Amino acid sequence: MSDRITSWHSSPSKPAFTPPPGAVDAHCHVFGPEADFPFSPKAKYHPEDAGPDKLFALRDHLGFSRNVIVQASCHGTDNAATLNAIAKSEGKARGVAVVDPDISDAELQALHDGGMRGVRFNFLKRLVDNAPKDKFLDVAGRLPKGWHVVIYFEADILEELRPFLDAIPVPVVVDHMGRPDVTQGPDGADIKAFRKLLESRDDIWFKPTCPDRLDPSGDPWNQFAEAIAPLVADYPDRCIWGTDWPHPNQQDVLPDDGHLVDMIPRIAPTAELQQKLLVTNPDRLYWAD
């Protein structure tokens, strides 16, 4: 029997919400295909193939126009699978890379030419063995023009990360808002701490994403909607949204991507907010050139 895991819904519903023209799914991944793009020997999970064809079919099914493909930890620092998906997208995808901190400037430029516009620093211990802050800062100071840093951490290390975050010399995008405990509500300690971070710099962005990871009450994720809508309302120019497909490590409860899309009008209730979240904001980060 295969030890490979399937973490995505086999037949996601059609969402009731229609994304605006040009909408970007700005947080998704590809896995393999393994035969062409082997997983890292250090990978903490071994997924079934979820390649570009599946991703683009989902994009069309959900009514999106474009993708930002974030290199997943199972591919380590070899970005070939993500670059392959971007190359196959006919200009409809850009990416976020994960790099070895010793990467040369020429290699960074090659990633830029392949459609990457950011680099991801992952601080989740269950996903990566080490996260060397000094080396990350060195890379952050050498990024191609217009790039940003995407950072993934859990709420309990936010305070400890503050000096590091403060020192990043380019815009910062926080994955899944640093995983706050949404059951505490919009004024809970985790969201308050995250707001303090947002107030510290006007170039820190966030993804109001992953109700399936953050709300233990499950679909339709009412606690997530209640806790997160005020954040989008207060920082409408600094958020981008994504499905998180193929939902790495979510194999226990496969989220229905159509239902995830239907979270959008609950956290961004006006057409103006939806346009910013799905089109204007990701355009500024990923399609500025």
Ligand SMILES: O=C(O)/C=C(\CC(=O)C(=O)O)C(=O)O
């Ligand atoms: O996909 C996400 O954003 C979240 C992940 C997986 C991940 O980040 C990765 O494998 O790189 C998680 O919490 O397991």
